[in-house]
Amino acid sequence: MSKQMKSTIAYTLLILGSVIMIFPFVWMVSTSLKTALDVYTLSIFPENPTFGNYLRIFQDTLFGKWFINSIIIAVVTTLSVAFFDTLVGYIIAKFKFIGKTIIFIAILSTLMVPTEMLIIPWYLMSSQFGWVDNYWGLLFPGLMTGFGVFLMKQFMEGIPDDLLDAARVDGLGEFKIFWKIAIPQVWPAISALCIFTFLSNWNAFLWPLIVLESAEIFTLPVGLSFFASGEFESQWELIMAGATITALPLILVFFLLQRHIIKGITLTGLK
Incomplete structure (x- = not known):
């Protein structure tokens, strides 16, 4: 041939x-x-x-509120993961302390536990702290991730120790070294982590479905499922309008950050 x-x-x-x-x-x-x-x-x-279907879902339902809720959850968890996972990865990669290996193994072990097995402990914790049916209950499982810590630790190890030591000699504190020296060196990896975190939290369904009870704080995936099984069950034009709006932010993120997504996948695969 x-x-x-x-x-x-x-x-x-x-x-x-x-x-x-x-x-x-x-x-x-x-x-x-x-x-x-x-x-x-x-x-x-x-x-x-x-375009009347799009107007109807905002006028006749809480779709606008669900959209705002999803934005809040996705943005807050993304910022939290970007900061804390990068900070923990930096500490594990560049500092020596007792129990570092055990801590890192414990973090890696969380990657081996299916999310479905964590639902009951999460719910019990939410009940004890009064986080059921509010934003805190939605947020806390995604504020830090084992994958993000592992990814950032691998990239932080690639930063030369001499560069950090030179900053210490110049009088920079440890946090300023992390913020001004380390972060710029691993910015492509942070961008990739932010993209993956935003997409996963935007599409999250199982945990929000379990922890939420009030329609006012539903996220889009949960709200859309109730929307499709409730009074608008047979009105497919409205259901599809809602699904289209739900998909638009993901499409926008892809087109705006396509270069970072491709680069992030490549870098993640290499690491």
């Missing part, structure tokens, strides 16, 4: 795969622009497109 034939087959398969992956998204957006009478037609593109 010639090289040109192989390339043709490869591109054909890639195009077919792309169409298969993109088609559900196109159908979702198309349905969100249809009227109730046009939803069950087989046409991909609506004959009379309307």
